[in-house]
Amino acid sequence: MTAQASADPVSDIVIDVEGLTKSFGGPPVVKNLTMQVHKGLIYGFLGPNGSGKTTTLRMLCGLLTPDSGHGTCLGYDIRTQTTDIKRHVGYMTQRFSLYADLSIRENLEFVARIYNLDQPRKAAQDAIVRLGLERRADQLAGDLSGGWKQRLALGACILPQPELLLLDEPTAGVDPKARRDFWDEIHRLAHEGLTVLVSTHYMDEAERCHEITYIAYGEILAHGKVAEVVAEAHLSTYIVTGPQLAELAEELEKRDGVDMVAPFGVELHVSGRDGKKLEAATADLRAKGPQVWTRGEPTLEDVFIDLMSRVPDNSV
Numbered sequence: 102m103t104a105q106a107s108a109d110p111v112s113d114i115v116i117d118v119e120g121l122t123k124s125f126g127g128p129p130v131v132k133n134l135t136m137q138v139h140k141g142l143i144y145g146f147l148g149p150n151g152s153g154k155t156t157t158l159r160m161l162c163g164l165l166t167p168d169s170g171h172g173t174c175l176g177y178d179i180r181t182q183t184t185d186i187k188r189h190v191g192y193m194t195q196r197f198s199l200y201a202d203l204s205i206r207e208n209l210e211f212v213a214r215i216y217n218l219d220q221p222r223k224a225a226q227d228a229i230v231r232l233g234l235e236r237r238a239d240q241l242a243g244d245l246s247g248g249w250k251q252r253l254a255l256g257a258c259i260l261p262q263p264e265l266l267l268l269d270e271p272t273a274g275v276d277p278k279a280r281r282d283f284w285d286e287i288h289r290l291a292h293e294g295l296t297v298l299v300s301t302h303y304m305d306e307a308e309r310c311h312e313i314t315y316i317a318y319g320e321i322l323a324h325g326k327v328a329e330v331v332a333e334a335h336l337s338t339y340i341v342t343g344p345q346l347a348e349l350a351e352e353l354e355k356r357d358g359v360d361m362v363a364p365f366g367v368e369l370h371v372s373g374r375d376g377k378k379l380e381a382a383t384a385d386l387r388a389k390g391p392q393v394w395t396r397g398e399p400t401l402e403d404v405f406i407d408l409m410s411r412v413p414d415n416s417v
């Protein structure tokens with residue numbers, strides 16, 4: 102955890118919103134959402150498809166007006182000062198939106214000119230160096246692999262030197278090495294004082310955030326540092342190895358006291374919200390074998406699967 106992550110002065114609050122609600126004609130997709138984000142933090146936004154993450158990001162940066170609720174982003178009112186917010190926020194949408202038939206350098210220079218930067222060529226060159234894009238600078242953006250495209254999009258986002266980055270699933274479909282490089286860069290930016298709000302479905306990325314919020318059906322179900330979210334779920338977990346795990350899983354799913362059974366490679370994670378009930382429900386199987394049962398710590402993924410199982414499916 103960085104120094105920024107533990108700093109907590111009230112004046113350092115970058116996002117401060119209360120009771121945000123939004124619907125698109127039907128039932129609300131974001132309900133009474135209250136959150137605060139501190140400067141220099143990487144704040145992860147997690148939740149199933151359709152849970153309202155993008156809608157929330159768009160309300161925070163002034164692209165959507167909430168039906169009710171209020172608050173500030175970078176000190177500006179999210180209802181009345183949206184132009185100021187947009188000037189200081191970099192928003193990377195789910196879809197790559199730069200010009201496929203321009204090179205990396207041309208794209209970056211173009212963005213620099215749109216933002217009226219003093220020295221667009223220099224700004225583009227600095228971004229190219231910063232993101233390690235030198236060897237590819239003259240390659241057409243449309244010919245880049247997914248990972249390099251995302252890096253270019255990030256480069257374009259940070260050109261105007263925003264104070265806040267909103268990244269909506271920035272690494273979806275990107276390979277693990279490119280994802281890691283992308284996240285190393287996000288950490289460097291946060292270390293320099295940039296605040297980053299990022300939505301993701303990847304557990305390893307969630308674990309790289311200073312704070313996370315889990316949202317489902319437009320409501321926050323869990324929030325805190327990763328370890329806090331795991332601890333507060335109060336899940337008891339056994340890790341089971343050995344033969345016939347699929348048959349065992351089928352049997353366990355029928356038992357009261359077992360709330361979640363999930364295969365992880367050659368292991369089965371068996372969890373329950375009530376430790377005593379879980380023990381009782383599994384006692385005969387643990388005594389009998391042939392599998393080996395050991396007490397384990399639930400992973401963040403265990404916790405999220407459990408949280409998801411508590412709410413109805415919201416995907417379309």
Ligand SMILES: Nc1ncnc2c1ncn2[C@@H]1O[C@H](COP(=O)(O)OP(=O)(O)OP(=O)(O)O)[C@@H](O)[C@H]1O
Nearest residue numbers: 125130148149150151152153154155156157270417
């Ligand atoms: N402009 C819109 N008009 C109508 N419905 C919308 C609009 N934008 C979003 N929705 C609906 O609102 C709900 C929440 O969508 P949102 O994109 O905020 O979820 P999400 O958590 O970002 O999902 P994902 O993980 O799939 O990106 C969905 O049911 C979506 O279909």
